[in-house]
Amino acid sequence: MSPEYAERASKLPGAVVWRRRAAGSTGGGAAGLVLPDGCIDLLWTEGRLLVAGPDSRAFQLGPGLRGPWAGVRLPPGAAPALLGVPAYELRDRRVDLADLRPAAEVRRRTGRIDAAPDPAVALEELALRLAADAQPVDPLVRAVADALAAGRSVAATAESVGLGARQLHRRSLTAFGYGPKTLARILRLQRALALARSGVPLAETAARTGYADQAHLARDVRELAGMPATALLPR
Incomplete structure (x- = not known):
């Protein structure tokens, strides 16, 4: 894991807490x-609370x-359930939390996190508080996500x-934020990259994660990430 980035399991079931130090100037490429x-992130940077919606394609970090x-x-x-907004309204967007929650509340929360x-x-405590005030996630939604993450087909999941x-x-x-076919495709890509990054050859990775062949995997990576699979693997 990069020294600029660290993550750990959250006290909120299924969530991950992460932090990233200030990065250098953008130069494109896999680093940014x-x-x-398939996830949505609650984000903090000094003076701001934001939400990163579910991406349908790779997002390149800009200078800001x-x-x-x-x-x-x-x-x-x-x-x-935590944010009170359907996921499709956040797809491929980064929005201020104040656009989704009362602005005065968000200002107070931001000040507390800035001073922490x-x-x-x-920020994790804020997420836990939002979860405590929200309706539980529908078990059906969890079942769909778990089935697609395990590689089940959309038809079998339905x-x-x-x-x-x-x-x-x-x-x-x-x-x-998107249909089950898109979610299944994104989760398959994540499974494939995890295998490839562990040292499994790309041809074997493709076979083990449900691609027709290595060329199919390569096309999917390029379409979703905008670069070849080899650019996303450790050197």
Whole structure:
């Protein structure tokens, strides 16, 4: 893991707390690239609280987004209940939390996190408080996310939760920000990159994660990340 970036499991089930030091000037490339993962993040940087919606493609960090940052990465389907907004309204967007919650409340929260000895811990406490005040995540939404993350097909997932294709698509837009096919594709990419980064050859990675072949994997990586798979692997 980069010395500029660290993460740990959150006290909020399924979430991850992360922090990133201020990065240097942007030069493009994988170092400044945020890959789609089906998640929504609650973000802090000094003086600001934001939400990063579910990405459908890679997001390149710009000069104003280079840190330092702390974040709570919420698992697929968890954020709409916490934020009170359907995930599709946040897709491919970075928005101020004050656009989603009362502005006075957000100003108070921001000041407290700015003054905290560890902003990441304070941000996690905010996420836990939002979760305590929210409705629990629908078990069906969790079941869909878990099935797709495990590599089950969209058809098999729909059957397992008792939904038709249109119902599953509609529920997925609200919970995840995009339809189940897109979410399945993004989660498959994440599984493939995790395997490849552990040292598994790309041809074997493709076979083990459900791609037709290595060329299929290469096309998917380029379409979702905007660069070849080899550029995303350790050198």
